[in-house]
Amino acid sequence: MIKLENLTKRFGGLVAVNNLSLDIPKGEIFGFLGPNGAGKTTTVKMLSGLVAPSSGSALVAGYDIVSQSLEAKKRLALVPDEPFVYPKLTGAEFLYFIGDLYGVPHSAQEKRIPEYLEMFDLSRWQGELLESYSHGMRQKLVIASVLLRDPEVVLLDEPLVGLDPKSARLVRDIILNLSRSGVTVFMCTHTLEIAEKLCHRLGILYEGSILALGTVDDLRKRSGQPLFDASGARVTLEDIFLTLTGGAEAASFL
Amino acid sequence: MIWLLLKRRALSAFNGLVSMKLWEFFIRLFFTLAGVAILVGLYYWFARVLRYLDGVQTIGPLLPWKLTSMALLITFSMVAISGLIAAMTTLYYSYDLKFLFSSPIPVRTLFLDKTIETAVYSSWTLGLVMVPYIIALGQVKGGTMLFYIYFLALMVPFILLGAAFGIMLSLALMYFFPTSRTRDAVWILGSLSLTFVYMMIRFVQPEKLSRPDTLEVVANYLNFLQAPTAPYMPSWWISRAMMGFLYGQYDKFLQYSALLFGSVIAAYGAMAYFSKWVYQRGFSGAQEGFRYGVKRAVPWTVERWLLFKGWLKGPEWTLLWKDRKLALRDVRYWSQLALIFAIVAVYLFSIRQLPVEGAAMKSLISFVNILVAGFVVASLGLRFTFPAISMEGRSLWVIKSLPMGMSRLMTEKFMLLSVPSMLIGVVLVGWSNLMLGADLFITALSTVTIIVVSLVCCCMGIGLGAVFPKFHVENIHQIESSAGGFIYMACCLAYLAAVLALEAYPVKMHFMDIIGHARWDMRWLSLCIGGLVALSAAAIVVPWKMGLKAIETYEV
Numbered sequence: 001m002i003k004l005e006n007l008t009k010r011f012g013g014l015v016a017v018n019n020l021s022l023d024i025p026k027g028e029i030f031g032f033l034g035p036n037g038a039g040k041t042t043t044v045k046m047l048s049g050l051v052a053p054s055s056g057s058a059l060v061a062g063y064d065i066v067s068q069s070l071e072a073k074k075r076l077a078l079v080p081d082e083p084f085v086y087p088k089l090t091g092a093e094f095l096y097f098i099g100d101l102y103g104v105p106h107s108a109q110e111k112r113i114p115e116y117l118e119m120f121d122l123s124r125w126q127g128e129l130l131e132s133y134s135h136g137m138r139q140k141l142v143i144a145s146v147l148l149r150d151p152e153v154v155l156l157d158e159p160l161v162g163l164d165p166k167s168a169r170l171v172r173d174i175i176l177n178l179s180r181s182g183v184t185v186f187m188c189t190h191t192l193e194i195a196e197k198l199c200h201r202l203g204i205l206y207e208g209s210i211l212a213l214g215t216v217d218d219l220r221k222r223s224g225q226p227l228f229d230a231s232g233a234r235v236t237l238e239d240i241f242l243t244l245t246g247g248a249e250a251a252s253f254l
Numbered sequence: 255m256i257w258l259l260l261k262r263r264a265l266s267a268f269n270g271l272v273s274m275k276l277w278e279f280f281i282r283l284f285f286t287l288a289g290v291a292i293l294v295g296l297y298y299w300f301a302r303v304l305r306y307l308d309g310v311q312t313i314g315p316l317l318p319w320k321l322t323s324m325a326l327l328i329t330f331s332m333v334a335i336s337g338l339i340a341a342m343t344t345l346y347y348s349y350d351l352k353f354l355f356s357s358p359i360p361v362r363t364l365f366l367d368k369t370i371e372t373a374v375y376s377s378w379t380l381g382l383v384m385v386p387y388i389i390a391l392g393q394v395k396g397g398t399m400l401f402y403i404y405f406l407a408l409m410v411p412f413i414l415l416g417a418a419f420g421i422m423l424s425l426a427l428m429y430f431f432p433t434s435r436t437r438d439a440v441w442i443l444g445s446l447s448l449t450f451v452y453m454m455i456r457f458v459q460p461e462k463l464s465r466p467d468t469l470e471v472v473a474n475y476l477n478f479l480q481a482p483t484a485p486y487m488p489s490w491w492i493s494r495a496m497m498g499f500l501y502g503q504y505d506k507f508l509q510y511s512a513l514l515f516g517s518v519i520a521a522y523g524a525m526a527y528f529s530k531w532v533y534q535r536g537f538s539g540a541q542e543g544f545r546y547g548v549k550r551a552v553p554w555t556v557e558r559w560l561l562f563k564g565w566l567k568g569p570e571w572t573l574l575w576k577d578r579k580l581a582l583r584d585v586r587y588w589s590q591l592a593l594i595f596a597i598v599a600v601y602l603f604s605i606r607q608l609p610v611e612g613a614a615m616k617s618l619i620s621f622v623n624i625l626v627a628g629f630v631v632a633s634l635g636l637r638f639t640f641p642a643i644s645m646e647g648r649s650l651w652v653i654k655s656l657p658m659g660m661s662r663l664m665t666e667k668f669m670l671l672s673v674p675s676m677l678i679g680v681v682l683v684g685w686s687n688l689m690l691g692a693d694l695f696i697t698a699l700s701t702v703t704i705i706v707v708s709l710v711c712c713c714m715g716i717g718l719g720a721v722f723p724k725f726h727v728e729n730i731h732q733i734e735s736s737a738g739g740f741i742y743m744a745c746c747l748a749y750l751a752a753v754l755a756l757e758a759y760p761v762k763m764h765f766m767d768i769i770g771h772a773r774w775d776m777r778w779l780s781l782c783i784g785g786l787v788a789l790s791a792a793a794i795v796v797p798w799k800m801g802l803k804a805i806e807t808y809e810v
Contacts, residue, residue, distance in 0.1 A: 048655050050810040073657035084648035086576065088583040100572040101656055129583070 001026045001153055001184040002047070006056035009042050016042045018208035019056065024201075026152075029175060029185040031199030033192065035245055038205040040188040041081060044157045047186065048078040061152050074102075077151035081158045081188075083138040087131035091122055091141055094130060098145040109148070116144040120167065135162035143171060154178060156187040160194060172198060196237040206245055219244070255359055259367040281737050288740070297386035304394040318394055319497055325387060326489035329380050330416045331451055336376040337420020339444040342437045343729055344372045345424060345533070346540035355537065365529035369522070373417035381413045395500055404499055408492050408511060411518035415488045418521040425525065429532045432539020438585035445589035449596040488514060569658050573666040580645075586730060590637060597630060598682065605686045613691065614765060620683075620692035621761050624700050625754055627682040628707045631675055632746035639675065639715025640742050641733040642667040643805060644723045651810050660805045664716050664798065672712045679704040695764050703753060710793045711746050717797030718742045720805040749793050756785045 002024040009017040017039040024030045034040050045051040047058055049069050058065045063072040085094055092113060099109040117123045120140040130138060139162050146154060156175070160168045175185055175198055189195050195202060196216055204211045204219070212222045216237055220227070223243040225235045274282070307317035345368050354364050388405050391397070397405075427436050491510040498506030560566045581587045605623070610616050643664070646653055653663055683704040687697045722738020733739065759782050766772035 045810065050651060050654050052807060052809065070657045070659070073655060078651070078655050080651055082648070084651065086580060086649050086652075088580045089576065093579065097572060097576055098652075100575075101569050101658070 001028075001061055002030075002186060003059040004043075004056070005058075007043070007046060007053050007058050008055045009039070009046060009051065010054045015208050017046070017053075017205075020205075020208075020210060022203065022210075022213075024184055024186065026184055027179050027182045028201060029179045029187065029199045031195040031202040032186065032188045032205060033190075033195060033202055033241060034205035034211075039208040040205055041157055043205070044078070044080075044155050044186070044188055048076060048155055049073055050078075075151060076153040076155060077146040077149055078155045079139070079142050079146055079157060079159050081161070083135070083142045085130050085133075085138055085141065087129060089130055090127050091130060091133065091137075092117065092126040094141060095145055095148060099148055102149045104148055112148055113144075116147060120144055120170070136164060136167060139163060140167055140171075143174070147174070151183065153184045153186065156185065156189075158189060159187065160189065160191050168194075192237045192241055202237075204241065204244055212244055216240070255363045256366055259359070259363065260370075263371075285737065285740065293382070293386050296383065297390055300387045300390035301393060304390050308394050318391060319493060322387075322391060322496075323490055323493040325384075326412070326493055327487060328451065329384060330412070330487060330489045332448075333377045333380050333413055333416030334419040334423075335444055335447045335451070336380070337372060337417035338423050338440060339420070340376040341372045341421045341424035342428075342440045344368050344375065345421070346428060346437065346537055347728070349728065351537065361530050361534050362526050365533045366526055369421055369525065372421055373414055376420060377413040377417050381409060384409060397500060401496070401499060404507075404511075405492075405496050408495060408514055411514040412488050412492045414518050415514070415521060418518070418525065422521070422525060425529070425532050425536060428536025428539060432536055437540070441585045442589045445592050449592040452593070453596045453600060488517065568662070569656065570662055570666040570669060573653075573663065574670055577666070577670050594634060594678065597634070598678065601626075601630060601682055602685055602689070606689055608690075610690065613693065614768060616690040617692045617696040618761075618765070620687050620690050620696045620700055621757070622754075623683065623686050623690075624703050624707070624757075625750055627679055627686070627704055628711070628750040628753075629747070630682060631679045631704070631708050632711045632743060632750070634678060635671075635675060635711045635715040635746065636734050636739055636743055637730075639667075639671050639712050640719040640739055641724075641730055642671060642716055643719045643801070644725055644727070644733045645730075647725050650725055650808075654808075654810050660720075661802055663805070664720065664802060667716045668712060671716070672709055675712050676705055676708040679708040696761070699757065699761070703757065706790055707750065707753065710749060710790050713794040714745055714749070714797045715742060717799075717801030718745065720801030721797070723805070723808065745793075745797070749789070752789055753786065756782045756789065 002022065004020050004022040007017060007020040008015065020039075020043060022030075032040050032043065042051060046053050047060060047065060049065055049072070052066065060072040061075040063069075063075070065072045086097075089097065095113045095116065096109060098104075099106075099113065114123070117126050120143070122137060122140060122144070125133065125137065130141070133141065139159070143159065154175075159171055159175075163171060172194065175187070178185055179200075187195070187199065201213070201215055202219060203213045212219050214222070219237070219240050220235060223240045225240055225243055227235060229235055229239070304318045304321070307321060308315065310317060345365075348368070351368075354367075385406070388402065388409070392401050392405070395401075424440065427440065431439075491513050495507050495510035495514070498504065498510065560571075608619065610619050646663075653660075680701060683700050684697075686692075687700060692700070718738055718741060719733075722736060722741065724733045724736055724738075727733055759778050763772050763774050763779075
């Protein structure tokens with residue numbers, strides 16, 4: 001469903017994403033991990049057409065994101081890390097606006113928008129301007145707008161940042177449901193615990209290149225970590241991540 | 255601590271300078287030179303006016319001072335209004351405020367830092383415009399070098415006092431009405447005040463200053479000249495101080511200079527002292543969201559109903575619905591309508607006041623009027639059309655991730671802005687023609703021309719606005735005053751000049767026709783018409799295509 005081949009992005013002399021190749025099948029939840037500045041957000045932006053690749057190719061649902069960008073965009077939905085939305089629209093207006101733009105039938109909008117607002121605890125805020133929404137509320141609204149469109153691919157950039165525990169749980173369940181119904185989810189996150197529980201496969205990006213790719217077990221083997229540490233505790237994805245990206249050494253400075 | 259805050263500003267400015275690319279340096283250099291050229295032009299104009307006034311028999315020596323105190327009063331009012339509007343952003347809504355307030359910085363220090371920013375931001379352009387005036391006044395009145403030095407030195411507290419008025423008013427407003435809605439109210443009041451000042455400047459008919467016969471009794475005129483202009487305002491103090499210096503009344507000079515410096519110290523001292531209590535409360539209130547309280551989340555309107563029924567198909571209509579909603583709810587946008595009204599009123603008033611005699615002369619003025627009306631349309635475009643793409647702001651990701659070509663976004667902006675732009679142009683030209691009694695040929699020519707000019711300026715505004723977008727600005731003025739805004743205005747003016755030059759031939763033949771000496775050369779006529787069509791087509795297509803390419807490749 002998502003296929004990247006030698007995808008590269010340069011900003012002047014800086015190579016933000018370097019020869020990235022991935023193949024993510026339909027219905028998979030793919031976790032994209034990496035330290036700050038590794039190139040995760042740039043990859044998501046390239047996939048969603050917000051940034052043009054310098055070289056290489058990317059297919060979404062079989063459509064090239066550069067030459068067939070409109071077809072690709074019809075099938076994918078994005079939740080950016082900073083959910084900037086029009087401050088002078090109300091929450092409900094934003095959802096109708098997105099519904100209209102993506103050609104969601106009006107009968108479906110009338111039925112589903114109140115349901116999503118209810119689901120995300122936004123009903124009593126639906127008539128308020130978005131400038132008065134908190135970060136988490138805007139995040140939930142953008143996720144609701146994604147669900148409204150029935151996309152085939154969902155790109156999530158830090159979807160759980162700013163969400164309260166109840167909403168975070170809801171979003172986790174939504175991601176699982178999307179996957180079960182055949183939607184491919186590409187998720188950048190720093191919440192390793194969630195990534196470990198949710199994602200079928202994980203990729204660790206480091207300085208623009210893939211450092212490790214596979215299931216949690218694959219990554220553990222790649223890092224040379226045992227299943228349990230010396231104290232008998234289970235080795236977590238966080239331990240594996242820090243071993244692979246060098247964060248464990250940094251901690252020794254403390 | 256204040257030095258540390260000022261140091262961060264100096265460092266930011268320094269880093270901006272050293273990281274400047276060569277092309278950026280040349281653009282800035284070009285703007286600086288253009289600014290200097292404008293100031294030199296202003297100097298010659300001021301000198302001419304002041305010399306003329308000074309030369310009027312008997313009352314001449316009084317006139318330049320009267321004009322000076324009036325000009326200073328207007329400058330003071332403008333700085334005060336500008337200070338109020340700027341303070342509402344810099345003191346309460348700057349991006350860095352949350353970080354600064356959460357840092358261990360005393361509120362007074364923080365206030366002082368933001369006050370310096372507000373005072374400089376709101377007054378430097380107005381202060382700069384006064385420099386050529388002061389030089390011209392000194393030349394006319396025979397001022398020495400010390401005259402210029404003292405006058406410019408006194409301008410500093412004078413301008414700072416103007417800004418202090420605005421800042422104090424913002425503090426008081428936010429203290430007593432600590433809510434985000436206060437900013438909207440200030441925007442409306444600010445726009446209305448600027449509109450009022452602008453209309454007053456024109457409607458008081460300053461040309462009467464040199465024509466005593468226009469006042470009913472000459473004694474009234476002399477009284478008007480001798481009376482102080484707003485004696486309790488700093489504008490009078492600085493005028494009186496400099497008059498005193500020039501005429502050797504040094505006690506007056508010292509007295510009014512001391513009043514200016516004393517007032518500025520007292521004003522800023524008082525603000526700094528009270529800021530600890532007043533500023534914190536206002537800032538806290540400004541962070542609170544406003545409950546809009548719409549009864550129905552998406553009110554049913556004819557437009558919404560048409561969208562619902564599918565009769566308005568395509569994303570352009572949905573975007574149009576969104577933009578209309580945003581414009582009506584954003585006070586900064588619609589409060590400017592008062593200024594448009596003022597521009598139109600002053601424009602038509604000025605046309606009515608023109609001392610033009612004879613049918614041919616009136617028609618000729620109507621023809622030249624196209625240039626002035628076109629300039630007004632282009633200037634309004636700088637405020638509304640040019641920033642249209644940039645106004646998508648940080649929500650641009652929504653549009654860029656749509657399965658939609660960016661040409662549809664530009665088309666929607668054109669749908670939204672072309673009709674009002676054209677209407678204003680037609681009203682200006684049509685009404686002027688009516689008042690001037692222009693003949694049918696000139697009326698038809700000027701009406702068609704202004705329609706085409708309005709549409710071309712609209713396309714240029716949208717296209718160039720996409721070539722030079724500014725999505726991350728704190729206020730719309732940063733978009734208008736950018737390099738792109740300057741290029742847009744230059745392109746519009748060049749286009750207008752070319753249109754008038756191409757229309758000169760048929761207009762000349764028309765006037766020859768009236769006196770019975772016309773010999774129409776169809777080759778020349780075809781060349782003019784062909785030239786107009788080609789020029790207008792190029793003025794639409796080239797910026798549009800450039801803008802389209804720029805926005806399609808723009809990386810969010």
